[in-house]
Amino acid sequence: MKNKQIKIALKNCGKIDPERIKDYIAVDGYKALGSCLSEKMPGDVIDIIKSSGLRGRGGGGFPTGKKWEIASKFDADQKYVICNADEGDPGAFMDRSILEGDPHSVIEAMTICGYATGATEGYVYIRAEYPLAIKRLLIAIGQAKEVGLLGKNILNSGFDFEIGLKYGAGAFVCGEETALIASMEGKRGNPVNKPPYPVECGYKGKPSNVNNVETFANIPKIINKGASWFSSIGTEGSKGTKVFALAGKVKNVGLVEVPMGTTLRELIFDIGGGIVNGKKFKAAQTGGPSGGCLTEKHLDTRIDYESLKACGSMMGSGGMIVMDEDDCMVAIAEFYLGFTVEESCGKCVPCREGNYVLHEILKKITHGEGTLEDLDKLKNISEVVKATSLCGLGQTSPNPVLSTLSNFYDEYYDHVVNKKCAAKKCRSLLTYSIIEENCIGCLQCKRVCPADAISGELKEKHVIDPEACIKCGACVSKCKFNAIVVE
Amino acid sequence: MKKIESIDKLNALRTYLENEKAVSESKNVIVKVAMSTCSIATGSEQVMEYFQEQMKLEAIGSKIIKTGCMGLCHSEPTVEITVPGKEPVIFGKVDQKRVEIIIKDYIKLGKEVDGVIN
Known part of the structure; x- marks a missing residue:
């Protein structure tokens, strides 16, 4: 498991006591904050993050430094730093592990972000179903305040920063930043049109910089070791590492952190130890319900933001569900669409109605009542939902359908024409x-x-x-x- | 803990804590028990308590630390043991019986034992 991994975001996870600030300080904790406050101007900090090449680890992959720069340019009496800890992909637990194992790194990074963007208040939007992560975060915030690494006049620099928690009820759509902000304001978690982006008009109408937990966890290490160190790891367009939650039919289920550009084969067979019970690898779903499946022909693709997109999937937040020959890809698509139908907020028609219809057609197919015409319908509706939905949820939710259709068309064909399910998962066809x-x-x-x-x-x-x-x-x-x- | 009033004091504190850690590691067996939601669900709290009990009983100088996730879901509960002067070793699927074997055979006698995760 240890081979081929480089731990940056997870550096301290499993190494220090997350409930002792002294443990964190002893491993260079708050050193980056100290150096930012004493030696660097906010613009210098932004330059470091920009040249490191760090991109958003929540899935979108927007350059973090650029986001900070935009947030810093707006003139406002109040700005906010928001940490998106609304981890909602089925089978993903990267953010929970970081918050449970190294909460101080996120606090330190948020404070650095506040200094760089000109914000004095930060919030962690976290789902209430992560009680241990919440407990450890609260302990860490309390300790940081007690020793003056958070609060008024941090380290006598004149910079003030406070961090609070906002609890989410576990809605998938609230991971979308505008819905997240609505939920923080006590409103229904519905997304709104962009622009204006949250960096301009976010929480309470003020410029708000939203980053994911893993993105933040990278920040202190980049400041300490330098932008060129970070950008020396990874591929041309994707720098650094990515944490993946390996789940499904893989032997070594777990949390791994690998350099960008690692191949799927290395991830699943070397680090993951291969498929359980000697079965044959069939596909890996990345990006959760928003992503797509990668197949045998993608095993040697070097994983980064661009290559995954080119394969019809996406990086997503890092969930990776491995499937073997016993998994039916039509049933998998049906499962993900069922999830999306449940989680769609219902505000825009394409997502609310389109996903419902897609799910109905998939159900029809797995029940042996599908026709060839249905396969065309699936494709057409998917494309419309993608093109016309309001937010990222609907714009990506048909991906599992499209990617299984293009990679496993034979399986769909078998279901609708021969009324057979080779994986023996669709009961009606047996x-x-x-x-x-x-x-x-x-x-x-x-x-x-x-x-x-x-x-x-x-x-x-x-x-x-x-x-x-x-x-x-x-x-x-x-x-x-x-x-x-x-x- | 007192307020850290300046960068210099933070740097001084870090140096002090680094030293303290190095001294402790040179004298004690360091036992790190993964203790995230998933580890706790597999019984890591009991493993940690049992370690505390047994190390005391055997009178071995030790520091038992609870940590976050080690990422090894397939082998929870996981424990990392560092005997002074040796590289850290991670053991998986640790239960009371394995705790006893680790203490008796690995820590006290330096023998190779089962359950090591590479």
Whole structure:
């Protein structure tokens, strides 16, 4: 696991006690803040971040230094720094781990950002379902205040900065920055049109710089080690490292941090240890419900913002769900669309209605009622939803459909034309039958069948009635003679 | 803790804490137990308590630290042990039995034991 990893954002995670500020200070904690306040002008700090090449780790990949620069240019009586800790992708836990393992690094980075952009107040927008992260953040904020690394006149520099917490109820759309800000203001978490961007008109109508947890966690290390050190890691357009939450059918499920440009193969097979139970790799979903799947032909693609986009996926916040031959890609698309339908805020029509229709069509296909025409419809509606939705949620939600359609068209075709699911995941498409030669008539399957769909007497061949069979699989797990086939 | 009033004082404090850490590491066995939400769910709190108990019983000079996530979900609970003068070693799937083996065989006798994560 340790090989090929470079830990920058996760440098202190698993190394220090997150509830002791002394532990953090002993590993160069608050050194970057000290050097910014004593030796650097705000413009110098922005220049360092700009030339480091750091880009937003929440998924969008906007250059962080540029964002800070824009925020710093607006003249306002009050500006804000906001940390987006509304981690909502299924299977992703990068931000939680950083906040639980190294909360001071985020506090230090937010303070540096405040100094650079001219803000004196910061907020962490965090989901209430992260109680331990909240507890450790609050402890860390209290300690930083106690020793004067947060609050009025930090280190006697004349700079003031306060940090507060805002709790979210765990809505996926609130990770979108305008919806996040609405939620912070106590309003319904609905996004609004951009521009104006939050850097100009954000929380309470004031310039607000929103960055993700992982983005912030990189900042102190960049200041301490220098922009050229950071930009020496990674690829042409994507510098530094990326944290991935490896999940799904991979042996070493866990949190890894690799340099940008690492290949999917290295990530899944070297670091992840390969696929569980010796099965065949089929696909990896990156970017959660907004991303797409990468397949075998993408295994040697060097992962960065641009290459993932070119493959029809996206970096996203770093969730990576690995799938094997037993996963049905149509069912996967249906799962993600089900998620999006639940999480769409309902404000704009394409996202509210379009995703619903996409989900209905996918359901139809997995239930064996799809037609070839449906596949065209899926593609068309997906493109409309992408092009016309108001915010990032709808603009990306059809990606799982489009990417599975283009990478696994045969599988869709099999579902609608042959009414078959090769992965044996779509129950409606399966048939259970008994192989006469193997059946000894032991009655075991008949006894466990909850639908009384199996007939036959002791020592006689049994028969499954396809009309009555509910395809629960109870018979298969009971049969010791491999006499039941599922097709 | 007192207020840190200037950059110089922050730098002085860091030097002091770095020294303190180095001295502690040269004398004590450092035991780091991953303690994030997921680790706690797999029982890392009990592992940490058991370590505290056993190290005391065996009278081994030690410092037991709770940390955040080590990223090794597949092997939680995870513990990193650093014996003075040696490289840190991470053990996975640690339970009471493995704690005893780690203390008796690895820490006291320096033998290789199972459960090391590379």
